[in-house]
Amino acid sequence: MTDAPLNGHALLDFNAPLSDAKAHDLVAGLRLRSGDAVVDYGCGWAELLLRAVEHVPGARGLGVDSDERAITRGRANVEARGLASRVTLDLADVTTWSATPADVAISIGASHAWGGTAAALDALHARVRPGGTLVLGDGFWERPPSPRSREVFGDEVVGGLADLVDLALARGYRLLALATATRDEWDTFESRWCAAREHWLLEHPDHPEAAEVRALVDDHRDAWLRGYRGELGFAYLTLARP
Ligand SMILES: C[S@@+](CC[C@H](N)C(=O)[O-])C[C@H]1O[C@@H](n2cnc3c(N)ncnc32)[C@H](O)[C@@H]1O
Numbered sequence: 113m114t115d116a117p118l119n120g121h122a123l124l125d126f127n128a129p130l131s132d133a134k135a136h137d138l139v140a141g142l143r144l145r146s147g148d149a150v151v152d153y154g155c156g157w158a159e160l161l162l163r164a165v166e167h168v169p170g171a172r173g174l175g176v177d178s179d180e181r182a183i184t185r186g187r188a189n190v191e192a193r194g195l196a197s198r199v200t201l202d203l204a205d206v207t208t209w210s211a212t213p214a215d216v217a218i219s220i221g222a223s224h225a226w227g228g229t230a231a232a233l234d235a236l237h238a239r240v241r242p243g244g245t246l247v248l249g250d251g252f253w254e255r256p257p258s259p260r261s262r263e264v265f266g267d268e269v270v271g272g273l274a275d276l277v278d279l280a281l282a283r284g285y286r287l288l289a290l291a292t293a294t295r296d297e298w299d300t301f302e303s304r305w306c307a308a309r310e311h312w313l314l315e316h317p318d319h320p321e322a323a324e325v326r327a328l329v330d331d332h333r334d335a336w337l338r339g340y341r342g343e344l345g346f347a348y349l350t351l352a353r354p
Contacts, residue, residue, distance in 0.1 A: 118308070118309065118312045118321075118325060119181070119308065120305065120308050120309060121156075121157075121181075121182070121185075121305075121308065122308045123304040123305075123307055123308045123311075124301065124304050124305065124308075125159055126156075126159050126160060126220075126301075127156040127157075127182075127220075127221060128220050128221045128249055128293075128301065128346065129293035129297040129298045129300070129301040129302075129346050130160070130220075130249075130293065130297060130301075130348075131294075131296070131297050131300070134291055134293075134297065134348070135159075135160055135163055136163070137291065138160070138247060138291065138348055138350070139160070139163050139164045139167045140167065141288070141289050141350055142164065142216055142245060142247070142350070144164060144167065144168040144171050144215075144216065145168065145170075145171070145215075146168060146169065146170025146171060147170055147171070147172070148168070148171045148172070148215040148216060149171075149172050149173075149174065149211075149212065149214050149215050149216075150164050150165060150171055150172065150173045150174070150214060150215065150216045150217075150218065151173075151174045151175070151176075151211050151214035151216070151217050151218070151239065152173070152174070152175040152176070152217075152218040152219070152220075153176060153206045153217060153218070153219040153222060153225075153236065153239070154176070154177055154206055154219055154220070154221065154222020154225055155175030155176060155177050155182075155186065155201065155218070156177055156179065156182045156186070157182045157183070157185040157186035157189065158173070158175040158177075158186035158189070158190075158199070158201055159186075159189070160218060160220060160247075161173045161175045161199070161218060162186075162189060162190065162193060162195060162199065164216070164218070165195060165198055165199055166193065166195070170198075171198070172198050172199070173195070173198060173199040173200070174199070174200050174201075174202070174211055174214075175199070175200075175201045175202070176201070176202045176203075176204050176206055176209045176211075177201070177203065177204075177206075178203065178204065178205050178206070178225075180203055183201050183202070183203045186201045187201050205225075206219075206222065206225050206226070206235075207225060207226060207235070210239075211239070213238070213239055213240055213241040213244065214239060214240055214241065214244060215240075215241060215244050215245070216240075216244060216245045216246075216247070217236055217239050217240045217244070217245070217246045217247070218246075218247045219232060219236055219246070219247070219248055219249070220247070220248075220249030220348070221249050221250070221346075223248075223250050224268065228268065228270075229248075229250050229270050229276070229279060230270075230279060230283065232248070232250075233248070233279065233280055233283040233285065234283055236248070237283060237284055237285070237353060240353040241353070242353065242354065243352075243353070243354070244352075244353050245288065245350060245351065245352060245353065246285065246349075246350075246351045246353055247348060247349070247350050247351075248280065248347075248348075248349045248351060249346065249347070249348050249349075250270075250276060250346070250347060250349070251265070251268070251269045251344055251345065251346055251347075252269060252270065252271065252272055252273045252275065252276045252344075252345045252346075252347055253269055253271060253272055253343060253344065253345065254272075254273075254342065254343055254344065254345040255342065255343045256343075257269070257340070257343050257344070258339055258340075258343060260335060260338055260339030260340070261335075261339045261340040261343050261344060263335075263339075264335050264339055264340060265340070265344065269344065273290075273292070273345065273347060276347055276349070277290070277349065280349055280351050284353070284354070285351035285352060285353055285354075286351065286352040286354060287349060287350075287351060287352075288350040288351060288352050289349075289350035290347060290348070290349055290350070291347070291348040292345055292346065292347050292348070293345065293346040293347075293348075295342070298341065298346070299341075302332075302333075302336045302341075305332065306329050306332060306333055309325050309326075309328070309329040310329065312325065313325060313326055313329075
């Protein structure tokens, strides 16, 4: 963009279909203790990581993401919320970045970084200490996908919810808790994604990239409403790493 950059994530609290209430439940379920290290792989602007660390004074947070704008937003939030002494966010590739195995690792919507869910589960296994916990956020099919959904997601999605859980078990984890995104959480997520672009278009109708942005949001809305809405699910698995 030239003079007026579009921030397509501006209206999102999380870059995932996740409400405040579910985020709170996820964090509370971790039973974090003071001194625990929480590491978020593909943290985006690290909102869930910050909430985890805020939940338990004394917990420490490390987040990594390869998106510079997301890390900049996250670092500003770290400062604004007085967490600089406990949280560090690194701009790096999760596949090559390393940290001491975490008490709790988080990876929400970032399995593709490793090439898919199975590879992500394997990579994260080594990044969680024995006895620690992984929160994995990943997609699954709630219903058999339509051709449009297949077109958008290809073979990225492992199968149904039970298939996703079975995959985690086969990769050496045990299931501690399971939550799935509700239809409302999905609709909020997708609406806000589109709305950031719609607001920008209203403010910049003659921008040289307006037609491209309008086509992108039209295509996204169409794929959502005529494709994966009600078909693609999103699960938050809290997994023990024995
Ligand atoms: C769907 S977003 C989820 C972000 C965050 N976990 C959340 O829930 O808000 C996926 C994130 O993975 C990051 N990502 C993808 N591939 C990556 C890689 N190889 N290294 C680091 N981050 C990566 C993207 O930049 C993006 O921020």
